[in-house]
Amino acid sequence: MTDHKPDIDEATGTKFVGHEWDGIQELDTPMPRWWVYTFVACVVFAAGYVVAYPAIPDTDGALGWSSRGQLADTLKAETAARAPRLNAIAATPIEQLASNPQLMRSAIEGGRAAFKVNCVQCHGAGAAGSKGYPNLNDDDWLWGGDIAAIHTSILHGIRSPGSDEARYSQMPAFADMLERGQIQQVVSYVRVMSGQDKPTRGSRAGAALFAENCASCHGADGKGNREMGAPNLTDGIWLYGGDRASLTQTIAKARFGVMPHWSEKLDGVTIKMLAAYVHSLGGGEANPAPPAPETATATASPPAVDTASTATGAANVSS
Numbered sequence: 001m002t003d004h005k006p007d008i009d010e011a012t013g014t015k016f017v018g019h020e021w022d023g024i025q026e027l028d029t030p031m032p033r034w035w036v037y038t039f040v041a042c043v044v045f046a047a048g049y050v051v052a053y054p055a056i057p058d059t060d061g062a063l064g065w066s067s068r069g070q071l072a073d074t075l076k077a078e079t080a081a082r083a084p085r086l087n088a089i090a091a092t093p094i095e096q097l098a099s100n101p102q103l104m105r106s107a108i109e110g111g112r113a114a115f116k117v118n119c120v121q122c123h124g125a126g127a128a129g130s131k132g133y134p135n136l137n138d139d140d141w142l143w144g145g146d147i148a149a150i151h152t153s154i155l156h157g158i159r160s161p162g163s164d165e166a167r168y169s170q171m172p173a174f175a176d177m178l179e180r181g182q183i184q185q186v187v188s189y190v191r192v193m194s195g196q197d198k199p200t201r202g203s204r205a206g207a208a209l210f211a212e213n214c215a216s217c218h219g220a221d222g223k224g225n226r227e228m229g230a231p232n233l234t235d236g237i238w239l240y241g242g243d244r245a246s247l248t249q250t251i252a253k254a255r256f257g258v259m260p261h262w263s264e265k266l267d268g269v270t271i272k273m274l275a276a277y278v279h280s281l282g283g284g285e286a287n288p289a290p291p292a293p294e295t296a297t298a299t300a301s302p303p304a305v306d307t308a309s310t311a312t313g314a315a316n317v318s319s
C-alpha cells in the first residue's frame with residue numbers, strides 16, 4: 001500500500017513520516033517553537049535544581065538548604081520573637097503578673113496551649129474536671145484560688161510522690177476508727193450539711209461524730225480548710241460524689257487524690273503561664289492583701305513625714 005503513496009501530503013504540503021494504519025498516514029509536523037523552548041527551559045531548570053537542592057538522596061545541594069534546616073530556622077525566629085515576652089514573664093513575680101495586662105494576656109495564651117498538652121487528661125478539655133479531678137473553672141478551691149496558690153499547686157503538686165514541697169494532707173480511712181453504723185450517721189450528717197437531706201436522729205448523732213472526728217480538718221461548720229486541702233462539704237460541689245454510696249466510700253476508705261508536681265517536667269515560665277491560665281478561667285481570686293508592708297509603712301513613714309514637715313515648718317518660721 002505504502003509503495004505508491006507520494007512523499008508529500010498534498011493538502012498541507014507536510015512530509016509523511018511513512019507510517020500508515022488503515023489508510024491513515026502520519027504527517028511529520030514539527031513541534032511548535034513555544035513548546036520546544038519551554039521543554040528546553042524545563043530541562044535546564046531541572047539540571048540547576050538538582051545541583052542547587054538536595055534532589056539526589058544523600059547529597060546536600062549547593063545551596064545547603066534542607067527542610068529540616070528551614071524548620072530549625074523558623075523555630076529559631078519564633079523563639080527569638082517570643083524571647084522578650086518570656087523573659088518578661090520570667091522576671092515578673094507571679095503575684096504581680098496581673099498588674100501588667102498585656103503580659104498577663106500573653107501568659108494566659110501560653111498557658112492555654114500548655115494546658116492542652118499537660119493537663120486535659122485529668123482535668124478535662126475545658127478544665128471542668130471529673131470524679132476525683134477538680135473543676136478549675138469554679139470558685140471552689142481545695143488549696144486556694146489566688147494566682148500564687150494556684151502556682152504553688154502546679155509547681156509542687158499535691159501529695160505528689162518525689163516532691164518534698166508538694167502540698168500534703170491525709171484524710172484517715174475511718175473504717176478503722178468508726179463503726180459501720182457511725183459511718184452511716186456521719187454520712188447522714190454530711191448530707192444534711194450539704195442541704196440534700198432533712199435532719200434525722202441518725203444525722204444528729206452524726207453531727208457529734210463530725211465535731212469529734214472531722215471538724216479538725218473540715219472545720220466545725222464543714223466549710224473546709226485550704227491549709228489542709230480539706231474540701232468544703234456544704235456547697236454541693238463534690239470531688240468524689242455526694243450520694244450515700246460515694247460518701248460512705250470516701251469516709252470509710254479515704255481518697256488521697258494525687259496531682260503531679262510539674263517543677264521537674266516543665267520550665268518555670270510555662271508553669272507561671274499555666275497558673276495565669278487557670279486563674280483566668282473564672283474562679284481566680286485576688287491576691288491576699290499583704291499585711292506586712294502595711295504595718296511597715298504605718299510605723300515607718302509617719303515619723304519620716306513628721307521630720308520633713310517639722311523641718312520645713314522650722315525653716316518657714318525662721319525665714
Ligand code: HEC
Pocket residue numbers: 115118119120121122123132133134136140141142143144150153154158229256257258259260262274275278
Ligand atoms: C494525673 C492527673 C492530673 C494531671 C495530669 C494534672 N492534675 Fe491538677 N489535680 C489533680 C488532682 C487529683 C487534683 C486534686 C488533688 C486534691 O485532692 O487535693 C488536682 C488539683 C489541681 C489544682 C488545685 C485545685 C484546687 O482546688 O486547689 C490545680 C490548680 C491543678 N490541679 C492544675 C493542674 C494543671 C495546670 C495541670 C497541668 C500542668 C494539672 N493540674 C495536671 C490531678 C491532675
Ligand code: HEC
Pocket residue numbers: 169170171172174186187190209210213214215216217218228229230231233237238239240241242247250251254255256257258
Ligand atoms: C486530716 C484531715 C481530715 C480529716 C480528719 C477528715 N478529712 Fe475529709 N477530707 C480531707 C481531705 C484532705 C480531703 C480531700 C480528698 C482527698 O484526699 O483527695 C477530704 C475529703 C472528704 C470528702 C470528699 C468531699 C468531696 O468533695 O467529694 C468527704 C465527704 C469528707 N472528706 C468527709 C469527712 C468526714 C465525714 C470526716 C470525719 C469522719 C473527715 N472527712 C475527716 C481531710 C480530712
